[in-house]
Amino acid sequence: MSAGSPEAGVIHDIGYRHYRGVRLGRWPIVRALFVDSLRGAFGLGRSAKSKIAPLVLLALMTIPALVAGIVVNVSGGTEPPFPLATYPSFVYPLLILYVGGQAPAGVSRDLRFRVTTLYFSRPLGRTDYVAAKLAALTTAVALVMLIPLVVLTGGLLLSDVPAGDVLIGGAQSLLAIALLAPMLAGIALAIASVTPRRGLGVAAVVAVLIIGWAVQGAVQGIVASQGREDLAWWSQLISPGTIVDGLIARLFDLEPASGTQPTGAAVILWGVAVAVVIAGAIGALTLRYRRVSVT
């Protein structure tokens, strides 16, 4: 105000500093998105209310494992109450609720408030976004299955059950988790990414997975009631949980939670089914995010 003619326009330097340092590239962004989405899947970094559902479901899944561990210790049994690798099938409805609640939470708001526009204006490709979200939810679902199994394994190791058996069972269940987690996460994200409405997304994911689970149970029952128990295992192909259940049971010769083991070379189909579901989900998500507009 003290200098210059009054007509001349001038932009005053009020001390904003421009950033001239190194900018992080694509991978740190993907990693940050992964970490943030993974934390979000347990309600961390979100409101107190959104922490309730993941923690309650995790507790509901862990309590039976804890009880089973205690029971074996008290009764002094020398065998696990059930093959450890079938534990995910045992808590499958709860897993559905978990993944159904968290998949839309991860993607629906980005669509609804067009946050994707901001993401895609950075050196972050659409496939990177899909990869980060999918990896985060897969890790979250795997953790949710892993925690009860660690509790159960720990309980059994303290008991009279031979430690070798327990550890083999634990290793088998790791494979079950590694197969089931990407399937559930992939299906859930593929469905959730269709709608920007979270409520509808939750309902859609849970409805599709629960209906698949219920239809599998019904078909298995029907085939068995027709006296063809030898064929009932074909129904396992209907629901992701039972695909993994049957496959693991066959690979390690265990008693599956659903029906009987698939016999003969048919088990190859089970492996193919796992691959098809995961690949299909990735494909659907990639196509979906290629079409998300950035305006």
Next chain:
Amino acid sequence: MSVITIDRVSRWYGNVVAVNDVTMQIGPGITGLLGPNGAGKSTLISMMAGFLPPSSGTVTIDGQATWRNESIYSRIGLVPEREGMYEVVTGWELVLANARLHKLPNPERAARHAIETVDMGQAQDRGIATYSKGMKQRIKVATALVHDPAVLLLDEPFNGMDPRQRLHLMDLLHRMSEGGRSVLFSSHILEEVEQLAATIQVMVAGRHAASGNFREIRRLMTNKPHQYTIRSSDDRRLASALVSDVSTSSVQLRSGSNGAGGQGESSLHVEAVDVARFVRVLPWMAQQTGVRLLEVSPTDESLESVFSYLVNRS
């Protein structure tokens, strides 16, 4: 002719007081509800529209309470701030549905008239999802006008509108008020209110800071002493010259942190009552006394500071 009466109304959420003991009357003509963001304007409008009970006090329209009283809505037209609408229907369908919900004798005619009033005839058959922000705003206004209400409440109607749409809506509100309707709109932009409202109600931090004729309040606001910070080569000599002039009401010498020696650190703080004279006189005095002016800057003149002035003097 309808009158909204707000009588000793407070509204709090837990420990947060959103509206603090407000009493006002809103009558025919355009009233502007002015205040910075978070002043409680939306809370007040929600209470007028019957979507929130006052924690204490009463909100009535022509003597009838607005909370839990659906019959009041035949007198109120409400333009909400939120964008949410039935996006799957067309503009025409939404306005017609609103006319039917009011159980008007001839809903088609009322809807057509409302859409003409907001000049949306061209786009009435397009889905609302395809509308621009300004078009959505106009359709919202049409749904509020369709039953020809005596009271029109608009929550931040100019938000996100471009200047042309703004002028159009201002013109529309003028026409609405001419028929004796009570039109109330909220805004945090002084110029909007200045152009439109004869009467204003000023809210600051939940309190009713000022009310009445716009020009009168504007004058009160300009009577507020203007404050300047001045740095010069010799503050003490300049101060003695300034205090002798009628344009200033107070001159304060603020020394720097390291006391007498630090001339460059100190400054003058001047309150000017006659701004026009002050800015003319200041350079002349500097020249006369041989003092070099290093810096002359007015202190913050934002709307918030004007509001806080109004609050502090009331």
Next chain:
Amino acid sequence: MNPTVMRLTSRTLLGHRRFWLLLGLSTVLLVLAVVVRLVTGTDDDLAWAIVSGFGVGTLVPMIALLAGTGSIGPEIDDGAIVYLLSKPISRYTIVASKLFVAVVSALVLGVVPVVIAAVLLAENVFTVAVPLAVAATAAVLAYCALFLMLSIITRNAVVLGLLYAVVWETTVANLIPGAQALSVRQWSLALAEWLLGTADAARLRVDAAVGAPAGLICLIALFAGSTVYAGVRLRSIRLVAAE
């Protein structure tokens, strides 16, 4: 009831994504019924197992959940409900109109497939289909009213409804006998059992946890209680734009 409210509600409820999901779910039962019919032919036992277990037990609650919450939840979420509420219309009328739309949608997309599946699969069509249709209808009425009321009182109605339908009805009520008495499914099954008569009920191994009068009273109480309470809560719903 108000026809305009009903029209707006059906437009949002059957907005295309939700509609395709609902239609997809009901198609599952029909496909299952057609396949089983082609493979095994008609059989009362099997018909009951599929249609009661999967149809009335799983599908109908899901459809009713989507219809009940979808008839008002999205509007409260995005604020569009204000266009209905700022009208000189009783809030009870709004609830009744929305409930009507939800119930009709759930009847068409949930109960009709149940009846078709029962007709396709049963040997004694009348004996099996009528009790199932009545049970499914009763369940739809109770569920829709419950889930609509939940959508008014909480934003998390879908999650709560799913917890109830999946965890309570399917899991807890199967494991803990006492919990069965507090289950819409058991109440509606009680009606079906009564309609079947003792002989047929025994033949089809239908054994509800409560008697028919108790079931009927519970269903009516839930339906009426939820509807009235939904109206009460909608009368004092608070809408403020976030400042």
